[in-house]
Amino acid sequence: PSDFTLTGRGAKKVVVLGAGIAGLATAYELGKAGYDCTVIEALDRVGGRNWTIRGGDRVTELNGSTQTARFSDGVYMNAGPARLAQWMVTMDYCRELGVPLEVFTNSNAQSYIFNEAAGMTTPVRWRTAKSDVYGYISELLSTATDSGALDAKLTAQDKERLISFLRSFGAIGTKANGFAYTGGERRGHSVDPGAGEQPGTALGSVPSLSEVLASGVGQRFSFEFGYDQAMLMFQPVGGMDAIPRAIAAAVGKNRIMLRSKVTRITDLADGVEVEYQEHNGRTRKIKADFCVAAMPPHILARTPHNLGPDVQAALATPTVTSSGKIGLEYRRRWWETDENIYGGITNTDLDLSVMWYPSYGYGTRRGLVIGYYHNGANADAYAALPHAQRERRAIEQGMKIHGAKYRDELASSVSVAWKLQPHIEGAWVGWPSRTGAYQLLNRPAGHVHFAGDWLSYMIAWQSGALESARKAVTDIHRRVLTH
Numbered sequence: 001p002s003d004f005t006l007t008g009r010g011a012k013k014v015v016v017l018g019a020g021i022a023g024l025a026t027a028y029e030l031g032k033a034g035y036d037c038t039v040i041e042a043l044d045r046v047g048g049r050n051w052t053i054r055g056g057d058r059v060t061e062l063n064g065s066t067q068t069a070r071f072s073d074g075v076y077m078n079a080g081p082a083r084l085a086q087w088m089v090t091m092d093y094c095r096e097l098g099v100p101l102e103v104f105t106n107s108n109a110q111s112y113i114f115n116e117a118a119g120m121t122t123p124v125r126w127r128t129a130k131s132d133v134y135g136y137i138s139e140l141l142s143t144a145t146d147s148g149a150l151d152a153k154l155t156a157q158d159k160e161r162l163i164s165f166l167r168s169f170g171a172i173g174t175k176a177n178g179f180a181y182t183g184g185e186r187r188g189h190s191v192d193p194g195a196g197e198q199p200g201t202a203l204g205s206v207p208s209l210s211e212v213l214a215s216g217v218g219q220r221f222s223f224e225f226g227y228d229q230a231m232l233m234f235q236p237v238g239g240m241d242a243i244p245r246a247i248a249a250a251v252g253k254n255r256i257m258l259r260s261k262v263t264r265i266t267d268l269a270d271g272v273e274v275e276y277q278e279h280n281g282r283t284r285k286i287k288a289d290f291c292v293a294a295m296p297p298h299i300l301a302r303t304p305h306n307l308g309p310d311v312q313a314a315l316a317t318p319t320v321t322s323s324g325k326i327g328l329e330y331r332r333r334w335w336e337t338d339e340n341i342y343g344g345i346t347n348t349d350l351d352l353s354v355m356w357y358p359s360y361g362y363g364t365r366r367g368l369v370i371g372y373y374h375n376g377a378n379a380d381a382y383a384a385l386p387h388a389q390r391e392r393r394a395i396e397q398g399m400k401i402h403g404a405k406y407r408d409e410l411a412s413s414v415s416v417a418w419k420l421q422p423h424i425e426g427a428w429v430g431w432p433s434r435t436g437a438y439q440l441l442n443r444p445a446g447h448v449h450f451a452g453d454w455l456s457y458m459i460a461w462q463s464g465a466l467e468s469a470r471k472a473v474t475d476i477h478r479r480v481l482t483h
């Protein structure tokens with residue numbers, strides 16, 4: 001069954017529902033193996049949530065409200081996926097399809113942490129927060145170790161080695177100095193080191209251990225330890241949509257029916273029939289040997305079908321998560337010129353959640369900051385506002401980090417609330433459990449197979465969609481070969 005040639009068999013027909021990453025990859029891989037695929041897509045573009053917005057693009061929400069992006073040439077906003085981890089199969093597709101990649105800066109010592117609820121009045125750089133947290137933890141642990149508090153756990157040699165590690169890890173004093181953390185150049189400088197007689201001035205006013213703990217900055221560090229979020233990360237040069245564009249080109253544009261909405265899925269004794277409505281209102285039917293339904297589960301759950309009540313219940317099982325982003329184009333790259341931040345993410349407890357500085361176009365005139373990328377309740381709250389109010393609120397919040405220039409230098413903005421995007425209606429889904437409904441939909445219902453990030457353990461990652469597509473393709477090909 002690992003033989004991907006259709007020796008001696010006529011090409012099987014497959015209808016793929018949805019031209020998101022899963023649907024496109026399904027058609028691409030089946031096409032390589034000689035299958036005859038047609039992709040039905042409701043939107044007027046491929047990619048699904050992989051959506052790069054550029055000047056002139058329109059963003060229309062379910063209620064009909066429309067924004068037109070006024071971004072300048074070369075400026076783009078990845079409204080959906082925006083970062084790739086090195087271990088993800090997405091990297092292999094980029095190689096195979098010739099999509100050039102560049103580093104996406106997911107963590108940056110220069111960007112900020114801001115915890116307003118902890119009483120912080122100014123943001124603190126990541127490097128400063130790390131110096132203080134690592135320093136004080138090292139001081140505490142060295143003191144405890146040296147005083148014998150950990151003797152039940154440590155040999156004399158362990159203790160020596162641990163303290164030696166902590167002295168460099170935390171940049172702390174010697175035993176004679178009580179292993180004291182007293183700040184230092186890791187925190188950053190108020191005056192940078194220079195030539196001649198300029199050694200630099202370390203940032204003053206080191207907070208106390210108690211203040212550092214109260215600020216909660218250390219809680220943010222673990223983000224970059226995550227298997228899927230650790231540096232290095234990557235992005236396609238020029239926008240994430242280079243991926244769906246490349247896959248679609250390989251599939252063949254003639255095989256992808258845009259502005260075509262699936263209206264019924266009928267499993268038959270010898271295949272499957274899909275009914276869809278074209279933009280002109282005309283209804284068409286397509287018959288195939290198999291179908292791969294690569295649409296969001298909650299949209300499939302609203303699509304008439306004859307796959308039975310268990311499938312219907314399963315499709316309605318996952319819970320849909322909201323997420324939103326705003327792209328703020330600035331007339332000048334003040335984060336670079338004024339604050340020496342070249343890419344990376346500022347993390348906050350504000351309703352904007354995080355702010356992303358662009359990992360491209362360094363030193364050019366204009367640039368686009370993601371002013372919020374949040375989910376859940378914050379995303380719902382912003383989604384409920386018209387765009388102009390989202391912008392105002394995002395600016396008001398962001399000024400707590402960056403001051404008046406955050407408002408004054410703004411050129412234009414676009415916001416996307418994924419719950420309000422037609423034919424998508426959500427950012428990603430969550431399963432209450434990986435048994436039952438999840439398992440059922442990972443198996444075919446008659447001649448209908450399902451695919452999407454929602455059927456993977458990498459939900460909200462393109463790699464999840466790609467791996468799920470590869471699984472559906474393998475499952476179909478096994479059936480064909482053993483028939």
Ligand code: PHE
Nearest residue numbers: 081082083228459460461462
């Ligand atoms: N993949 C998305 C992102 O990186 C959503 C996500 C966030 C998924 C965090 C898992 C963890 O933003």
